[in-house]
Amino acid sequence: xxxxxxxxxxxxxxxxxxxxxxxxxxxxxxxxxxxxxxxxxxxxxxxxxxxxxxxxxxxxxxxxxxxxxxxxxxxxxxxxxxxxxxxxxxxxxxxxxxxxxxxxxxxxxxxxxxxxxxxxxxxxxxxxxxxxxxxxxxxxxxxxxxxxxxxxxxxxxxxxxxxxxxxxxxxxxxxxxxxxxxxxxxxxxxxxxxxxxxxxxxxxxxxxxxxxxxxxxxxxxxxxxxxxxxxxxxxxxxxxxxxxxxxxxxxxxxx
Amino acid sequence: xxxxxxxxxxxxxxxxxxxxxxxxxxxxxxxxxxxxxxxxxxxxxxxxxxxxxxxxxxxxxxxxxxxxxxxxxxxxxxxxxxxxxxxxxxxxxxxxxxxxxxxxxxxxxxxxxxxxxxxxxxxxxxxxxxxxxxxxxxxxxxxxxxxxxxxxxxxxxxxxxxxxxxxxxxxxxxxxxxxxxxxxxxxxxxxxxxxxxxxxxxxxxxxxxxxxxxxxxxxxxxxxxxxxxxxxxxxxxxxxxxxxxxxxxxxxxxxxxxxxxxxxxxxxxxxxxxxxxxxxxxxxxxxxxxxxxxxxxxxxxxxxxxxxxxxxxxxxxxxxxxxxxxxxxxxxxxxxxxxxxxxxxxxxxxxxxxxxxxxxxxxxx
Amino acid sequence: xxxxxxxxxxxxxxxxxxxxxxxxxxxxxxxxxxxxxxxxxxxxxxxxxxxxxxxxxxxxxxxxxxxxxxxxxxxxxxxxxxxxxxxxxxxxxxxxxxxxxxxxxxxxxxxxxxxxxxxxxxxxxxxxxxxxxxxxxxxxxxxxxxxxxxxxxxxxxxxxxxxxxxxxxxxxxxxxxxxxxxxxxxxxxxxxxxxxxxxxxxxxxxxxxxxxxxxxxxxxxxxxxxxxxxxxxxxxxxxxxxxxxxxxxxxxxxxxxxxxxxxxxxxxxxxxxxxxxxxxxxxxxxxxx
Numbered sequence: 012x013x014x015x016x017x018x019x020x021x022x023x024x025x026x027x028x029x030x031x032x033x034x035x036x037x038x039x040x041x042x043x044x045x046x047x048x049x050x051x052x053x054x055x056x057x058x059x060x061x062x063x064x065x066x067x068x069x070x071x072x073x074x075x076x077x078x079x080x081x082x083x084x085x086x087x088x089x090x091x092x093x094x095x096x097x098x099x100x101x102x103x104x105x106x107x108x109x110x111x112x113x114x115x116x117x118x119x120x121x122x123x124x125x126x127x128x129x130x131x132x133x134x135x136x137x138x139x140x141x142x143x144x145x146x147x148x149x150x151x152x153x154x155x156x157x158x159x160x161x162x163x164x165x166x167x168x169x170x171x172x173x174x175x176x177x178x179x180x181x182x183x184x185x186x187x188x189x190x191x192x193x194x195x196x197x198x199x200x201x202x203x204x205x206x207x208x209x210x211x212x213x214x215x216x217x218x219x220x221x222x223x224x225x226x227x228x229x230x231x232x233x234x235x236x237x238x239x240x241x242x243x244x245x246x247x248x249x250x251x252x253x254x255x256x257x258x259x260x261x262x263x264x265x266x
Numbered sequence: 267x268x269x270x271x272x273x274x275x276x277x278x279x280x281x282x283x284x285x286x287x288x289x290x291x292x293x294x295x296x297x298x299x300x301x302x303x304x305x306x307x308x309x310x311x312x313x314x315x316x317x318x319x320x321x322x323x324x325x326x327x328x329x330x331x332x333x334x335x336x337x338x339x340x341x342x343x344x345x346x347x348x349x350x351x352x353x354x355x356x357x358x359x360x361x362x363x364x365x366x367x368x369x370x371x372x373x374x375x376x377x378x379x380x381x382x383x384x385x386x387x388x389x390x391x392x393x394x395x396x397x398x399x400x401x402x403x404x405x406x407x408x409x410x411x412x413x414x415x416x417x418x419x420x421x422x423x424x425x426x427x428x429x430x431x432x433x434x435x436x437x438x439x440x441x442x443x444x445x446x447x448x449x450x451x452x453x454x455x456x457x458x459x460x461x462x463x464x465x466x467x468x469x470x471x472x473x474x475x476x477x478x479x480x481x482x483x484x485x486x487x488x489x490x491x492x493x494x495x496x497x498x499x500x501x502x503x504x505x506x507x508x509x510x511x512x513x514x515x516x517x518x519x520x521x522x523x524x525x526x527x528x529x530x531x532x533x534x535x536x537x538x539x540x541x542x543x544x545x546x547x548x549x550x551x552x553x554x555x556x557x558x559x560x561x562x563x564x565x566x567x568x569x570x571x572x573x574x575x576x577x578x579x580x581x582x583x584x585x586x587x588x589x590x591x592x593x594x595x596x597x598x599x600x601x602x603x604x605x606x607x608x609x610x611x612x613x614x615x616x617x618x619x620x621x622x623x624x625x626x627x628x629x630x631x
Numbered sequence: 632x633x634x635x636x637x638x639x640x641x642x643x644x645x646x647x648x649x650x651x652x653x654x655x656x657x658x659x660x661x662x663x664x665x666x667x668x669x670x671x672x673x674x675x676x677x678x679x680x681x682x683x684x685x686x687x688x689x690x691x692x693x694x695x696x697x698x699x700x701x702x703x704x705x706x707x708x709x710x711x712x713x714x715x716x717x718x719x720x721x722x723x724x725x726x727x728x729x730x731x732x733x734x735x736x737x738x739x740x741x742x743x744x745x746x747x748x749x750x751x752x753x754x755x756x757x758x759x760x761x762x763x764x765x766x767x768x769x770x771x772x773x774x775x776x777x778x779x780x781x782x783x784x785x786x787x788x789x790x791x792x793x794x795x796x797x798x799x800x801x802x803x804x805x806x807x808x809x810x811x812x813x814x815x816x817x818x819x820x821x822x823x824x825x826x827x828x829x830x831x832x833x834x835x836x837x838x839x840x841x842x843x844x845x846x847x848x849x850x851x852x853x854x855x856x857x858x859x860x861x862x863x864x865x866x867x868x869x870x871x872x873x874x875x876x877x878x879x880x881x882x883x884x885x886x887x888x889x890x891x892x893x894x895x896x897x898x899x900x901x902x903x904x905x906x907x908x909x910x911x912x913x914x915x916x917x918x919x920x
Contacts, residue, residue: 062493088495100490102483113483116476117495122504125475136476144288157291157612179495353722400905406721407664411859412904415897418852422894535852539729546726574745579737585730589723590715 014076015040015183015215016061016092021070023056023239030056031067032240038183040075043209043216045230047223047250049259053239054219055097058187061217062094063087088117091182095172095189097219103161107152107171110160111143114178118142143178150174150204166197173201177208183215184208190222198222202229227251235259291615298608306466306553313459317452327455328523333564334458335520338465340544340556340563342513347542348550349473350505351485353406356413358538359420360390360510364517366424369436369527379442379449379457383518390514391507398506402499414535421533435528442522458519465512469552472508481505513541543581547588549595558596635765636881642770643839644877645777649832650847650854651861651869652784653825658863659801660821663713663724667731669851671826672833674735675701676842677743679834680750690753698830705826709819717818739844747846750837773835780831781870793820849893853880856900875899 016038023031030053038044048054059065061072063084072080074090082090093114102110118139119125124132147153150170155163160171169189176184189205190198202225208214220226226233227247235242235250237259243250250256313334317327343357364386371377371385401412424430441448449457472478480501483491492498521527531537540563548559562584570577592599650668657665678700682693712727752769788794799807800817808814833847840846857876861868876896884892 064489064493083492083497084489085492085495085497088493094493096490096493100487102486102490104486105479105482109479109482112476113479113491113496114494116480116483119476122475122477122480122501126472126477128471128475132475153288154616156288157295157616159609175490175494347722353725400901404904407658407725407863408859408904410664410725411855412901414852415856415900418897419894419901422891422897426891543726543729546722575737575740577737578733578740582730582733582735582737585733586712586727589719589727589730593716593719593723 013040014038014073016217017073017076018057018061019071019073021057021060021072022068023053023060023065024068030239031060031070032238034070034236034239034241036061036234036241036244038215038217039232040183040215041209041213042231043205043218043229045226045233045247046217046219046236047221047226047233048236048242052237054236055187056239057236058094058185058219062092062185088179088181092185093176093179093181093183094185095176095187097187097191099168099172101160101168101171101175104159106157106159107147107163107167107174108143108156110171111146111152111174111178112139114175115139115143115180117179142180146174146177149177149207151200166193166200169193169197169201170204173204177214181214183217186216186218186220188219188221190220190225198225201225205229287619288616290618291612294612294615309553310459310463313462314456317455327451329568331451331455331458331523332520333560334455334462335516335523336544336564337553337556337560338458338462338519339513339516340541340548340560341465341469341552342509342511342516343541344545344550344552344556345469345512346505346509347545348555349478349485350481350502350509352402352502352506353410353542354413354509354538355410355542356415356417356535356538357509357513357541358532358535359413359417360394360513361517361520361537361541362420362424362532363390363393364514364519365521365527365532366430366436366517367514368518369438369521370429372438372442372522373436378446379444379522382442382522383461383515386518386521387511387515390517391511394510394514395503395507397510398503402502402506414538417535417538421529421535424533425529430529432529435526435530438522438525438527440525442525454523458523461515461519465515466553469512473552477501477504543585545595547585547596549592549597549599551595551597551601554601555595555597632885633882636885637878638766639770640878640881641874642766642773642877643881644874645774646832646836646839647850647853647857647877648777648870648873649780649828649835650850651857651873652866653828653832654854654858655861655863655866655869656828657821657825658858660797661713661717661724661818662721663728664721664855665825666725666728666851667708667735668825668829668854669847670732670735670739671701671705671829672836672847672850673739673842673844674704674833675826675830676750676833676837676846677739678830680748680837680842681743683751694834697834698827701826701830701833702823703826705822705824705829706819709822713818713822714815736844743844745844747841747843750834750842752838769838776831776835780828784866793817797821853893853896856896859900860903 014037017036019035021031021034022029032053034053034057036046036057046054046057056065060067063072063079063082063086067080071078074092079087079090102113105113118135120132120135125136144153144156147156150173152167152170152174155167160168163171173186173189176186186205190201193201205216205218206229209216218226218230230247232244233247233250234244235253235256242259243253243256245253316330339357339361342360343354346352346354367389368382368386371382372379377385397416401409401416404412425432430436441450442454443449444453444457473481480491480496483494483496484498484501488498517532544556544559544563546559547562548557549555566577566581567574570580588596650672653668654665657663657668675697678697679693682688682696683690688696708731712731713724716723716727788798796807796812797817797820799810799812800814804814807817832850836850837846853876854873857872858869860872860875861870876899879899880892880895883895
């Protein structure tokens with residue numbers, strides 16, 4: 012029942028627009044939690060808040076019950092939080108392997124040993140390289156390790172994005188629309204991988220998704236937000252039956 | 267590697283096609299890396315042998331030294347502009363800091379050349395770090411203008427503060443001393459080649475390391491890099507300091523090379539612009555880019571000494587042509603066929619099935 | 632004495648403003664830092680000088696023709712140099728204008744020589760009393776010109792179709808294009824405007840300094856510093872910045888010594904950027920640099 016990542020009464024304003032309106036969310040450790048809502052509901056902003064890429068006008072952010080609202084974006088990795096991006100944000104001119112290796116940046120330790128190519132740094136680099144190849148294997152990317160990221164097919168790029176997040180040995184991963192644009196086969200693959208990393212590696216997952224088969228099939232708990240505010244939260248069964256949720260989605264379909 | 271090649275030989279004999287898989291690709295990449303290193307070494311050998319070639323005269327050593335020093339300065343700029351993606355139009359300021367530090371130490375304390383050069387680099391790095399703290403917060407064009415301001419400020423300081431002797435300049439002894447021995451123009455040429463080699467080696471090591479990876483990541487996709495734990499502020503300041511240090515070393519070398527340091531040269535902001543031009547034209551690779559760019563910037567005014575206007579015109583035209591046809595620099599353009607060929611070979615190897623690893627191998631050995 | 636410094640500072644500042652505004656207009660419409668802006672002015676000064684001296688035109692005719700000439704030059708630069716690389720990153724655009732800078736320097740030096748020439752002074756150098764300070768007539772005329780041009784610009788942006796179109800492109804080029812605004816024409820207009828402002832800057836500055844290929848180098852740099860005051864985006868910001876630089880450097884020159892004049896501009900900008908990295912008036916535009 013331990014809370015892994017939690018935000019409380021978060022409000023974010025952009026000029027006159029309220030992107031997040033008093034939103035609270037609690038991700039339980041070891042679970043897969045989904046964050047859904049109609050388009051424009053403020054999910055990505057909330058994601059950015061949780062990964063510290065967005066400051067809040069009001070509200071608190073807790074990681075394992077410690078306040079982390081003041082941390083810089085790059086510090087979140089060191090406490091164990093990794094994230095992916097909705098529009099794939101790979102290093103397009105680097106190879107798949109290099110992309111994953113950047114993900115493992117925090118495992119590399121101090122930079123000065125690396126610059127002067129000292130033996131302990133080289134040993135560490137070899138270890139991290141091994142780790143990266145293992146992750147690539149887990150995500151079925153072994154054959155594409157040396158290709159430039161920009162030359163990869165879309166499905167592979169999505170997997171590299173996930174591999175990069177995994178490379179840092181995170182405790183919790185925030186996935187921003189992990190199967191957006193994927194076909195059924197790729198979606199099924201990624202679903203399996205997400206379940207695998209949750210069950211085998213014990214990684215907590217928070218996922219923003221539109222694909223209901225992914226969300227309902229994989230999540231232990233779901234939060235629904237609409238117009239930047241909490242609408243409902245509960246198990247997939249509860250959410251499926253929730254009339255307000257249905258209305259929010261159907262209402263959108265009507266327009 | 268022996269394991270891979272043993273199985274590789276076996277598979278090769280059987281199927282006639284080179285075995286693939288990760289190990290083979292890694293091996294091929296190492297071979298390519300060795301080829302690059304060999305090419306660089308060859309270039310250095312040529313540089314070292316240059317003075318003994320027939321037809322080469324004494325004064326050429328001086329000129330060549332200046333080209334080499336310029337290349338080092340350009341390498342400093344390339345590290346910042348090419349690898350870190352930050353534009354500086356004011357590195358002339360660091361050149362000046364290096365030159366004046368070396369000159370003043372030599373003149374007033376009679377220090378050894380090595381000390382003067384190192385001091386120049388350290389001073390530039392120190393000031394560079396402070397400057398980085400101020401300027402790295404700015405977005406691209408603003409930082410560029412800020413660095414231009416810095417170069418201008420340095421120019422005003424050296425023009426007006428008395429110890430720098432303004433336009434009259436600081437004159438140094440006609441020979442420098444290295445480890446107590448006097449070094450003439452020819453000797454100084456060798457010193458500068460060694461300096462170039464050391465800087466290149468350092469950059470090579472830096473950019474191949476995780477630090478280089480982090481810098482490239484910051485340049486290519488800043489948010490993604492940060493979300494992977496790369497501390498943007500730290501790595502950019504690091505790059506800025508190293509960049510300043512390298513250009514500072516070049517400055518120290520240049521001052522000692524011509525035994526004269528004056529505000530006329532080091533207070534001129536257009537040298538900073540020239541260094542940027544060198545990196546844009548040549549490309550920002552570790553050595554060839556600054557080399558080609560440095561040659562361009564130094565040689566054009568040299569050959570067209572009489573026709574300054576034509577030199578200026580030519581510089582502008584070449585700049586434009588390069589930007590349109592080779593926006594990543596001439597060096598990248600020249601390297602394209604090699605890179606494409608290598609990429610093809612690697613792709614082919616990656617697709618091929620991996621060589622089997624098992625008891626058969628140990629039996630074979 | 633103080634009042635005089637301030638007045639003449641305002642006058643020089645108004646001339647800097649012409650360059651600064653041109654820099655802002657080009658940057659915010661095309662993401663280009665135009666390093667050749669000073670050289671446009673230089674060419675304008677040369678055109679005017681030749682028309683005045685060699686062809687004996689009267690001042691206003693020479694002025695008009697020179698302005699037209701530089702407008703054409705600006706448009707030519709846009710079409711030949713900038714358009715082929717229009718989608719590049721800002722460093723490429725910046726370096727391309729640097730290329731134009733070198734080319735124009737070379738051409739000017741070759742055509743007219745690198746020595747400094749005098750530009751005929753057309754106003755009475757005797758000072759006039761204004762608000763208790765003695766101001767030279769030349770300063771007043773320059774300020775009047777700058778104010779008039781400022782008014783013309785204001786009316787243009789506010790009331791003409793082309794001006795409004797230009798503002799739309801500044802705000803959001805994609806939406807402007809979707810709304811049917813001829814963005815390419817607007818870009819051409821932008822560079823033409825840069826030429827227009829440059830010509831005036833050059834011709835009005837020439838009598839104060841000299842005519843030669845390097846004449847506007849320093850003014851260019853100061854114009855940039857002033858433009859940064861407006862975040863490279865706001866015209867009023869650039870104007871205020873220019874006036875501040877003009878006054879500050881005059882005061883520095885008067886009280887500290889003339890060698891510190893040019894350094895003041897940079898001291899100011901470094902101070903400003905340290906305290907407010909987005910410029911004095913900030914930027915609210917959505918486009919990334």
